Amino acid sequence: MLDYFERDRGLDRDVVTQAIEEALISAARRAVGPANGLRVTLDPKTGDINAIAELEVVERVVDPNKEIAITQVQRTVPDVNIGDMVDWEVTPRNFGRIAAQTAKQGIMQRLRQAQKSQIREEYSERVGEILYGGITRYEKGDIIIDFQGAEGVLRHQDRVPNEDYQVGDHICCVLIEVNMERQGPILVVSRSAPAVIQQLFEREVAEIAEGIVTIKAVAREPGYRSKIAVFSNDSKVDPVGACVGVRGSRVKAIVRELNGEKVDIVRWDDDNSTFISNALQPAEVRKIEIDESTGIVNILVDPDQLSLTIGKRGQNVRLTAKLTGWKIEVQRIEDKQEANFEEQVAKAIANLAGLLNIDEVMAEILIQNGYASSEGLAAADEADLAAIEGVGEETAQAIKQAVANLPIEPAEEEAPAAEEKTPAAEEEAPAAE
Known part of the structure; x- marks a missing residue:
């Protein structure tokens, strides 16, 4: 049995022997009781199991778990004296069979624990x-x-x-x-785990194993797509080319191991804009705006690059965010321009309303009709203002009076549009800025 555990289970013989002895002692305590110094011996030839206790020789027994009568001991040890300690067999009837049955579970439990400890020692650093x-x-x-x-x-x-x-x-x-x-x-x-990608590249790419190429980051959506950022410590070695291998041999071997999962190899750069742009390839980025205070990156792309930047089911932009550590927001450049125009209009409305002490609804009507500044309103005819739908004579007169009461030099809060524009010209202004 010891040979089996040593050979097939890989357990040390001393560990197995100790586990068996501990289990047998536990079984003996159940059968014999709490005898003093109880131990168990196993005859390797016959397989007999004996329980031995260390007892004190006394005249009269008070505690049978610790003491034994001198008259009983003298039958086998004639020269024994009171107060001596003797090893005395306390094996119950049929103890071998009972002990084996009782100890079996304990032995297996201890052996499993011993095997776990051995595995832990072998693999804890791996x-x-x-x-x-x-x-x-x-x-x-x-x-x-x-x-x-x-x-x-x-x-x-x-x-x-x-x-x-x-x-x-x-x-x-x-x-x-x-x-x-x-x-x-x-x-x-x-x-x-992303570590699977990293370990496979370390196995396949000699430059990584040698420390010439370093893996900076890994992002993964298991079974679908992964991105790995690499950097070369040697200017003569292309990190992406080293990972791809001759005719793609290295990356193909990794993809086969991953059952077809796509792997994007990204050139790492310490400049965040360059790194993010590299990570989003093959999409072409027009502009990258980074807000370090919020950790948000706004990506501006042409309309025909929007779907490529986002990727299938959003994978490209999601993996880029994981790889770079930034929150990525993608926007068409036309949408950005439109948003900037609307922002400028809203600011102009608020400035004009504050300047003339009118509500923003009236300020918006004036701007929509080409009156975006105090100079334009000063030059306008009161009748022309009154003719605007939603203004009227009374309001036009109040506006002209408010403009007349303004200082000669325009206040700093005045709307940014310094010249009067027609509605058509106003729409073209943001594109020209």
Whole structure:
């Protein structure tokens, strides 16, 4: 039995022997009671199991768990004296069979614990590494994988959504945890973690293993698409080309391992705008606006580049955000210009309303009819103002009076439009700025 555990389970013989002895002592305590100095001996030849207790020789026994009568001991040890300590066999009838049955569960439990401890010592420093193994079974919805002497568990949340796993399949996973507290296998592995991408590139790309090329960041949507940012510490080595390999040989091998998952290799740059632009490729970006206070990046693109920038189901912009650490917002450049125009109009309305002490509705009517400044209103004929729908004679007279009461020099709050424009000219103004 010891040979079996040592050879097939990979357990040390001393560890197995200690586990068996501890289990037998536990079984002996149940059968014999709390005898003093209780221990168990196992005859390797006959298989006999004996329970031995260390008892004190007394004239009259008060505590049978600790004492033994001198008259009983003298039958086998004639020269014994009162007060001596003797090893005395206290094996109950049929103890060997009872002990074996009782100790079986304890022995297996201790052996499992010993095996877990051995696996922990071997794998605790390998967290983050790639492991290769074969699927042996399903257990409560989890996949159990044999890693040649140690079992690992691939939980549902650690699988790739569109992958199908069958018993007998050989797969690679990354070790993410060694958990001594969980029931069953203590090695927790993952197929969906970004570390899988990083480890595969380290295995396939010699320049990464040698430290010439560095992986700066990885973003992944398992089973669909990943982005990896790389940087070269040698100006003579192209980091993207090194990862792609001759005719794409290196990246193709990784994609095969990932069952067809697309991988974008991005050139890392310490300039955020350049890095973000690289990450969004093949989309072409017109302008990048970075707000460091909010962590938001506004990407301006031409209309024909909008869908390419966002990507299928938003993957491109989502992965770029994960890779760069910025919140990405994509906008057509025409939408931005329109938003700027509307913002300017709203500001002009607010300025004119404050300047003339009129409500913003009236200020908007005046601006829509080409009167965006105090100079334009001063030059306007009162009758022309009164003829505007929504103004009237009384309001026109009040506006002219308010303009007349203004200082000669325009106030700083005056609307930014310094010259009078027709509605058509006003619409063209933002595009010209």
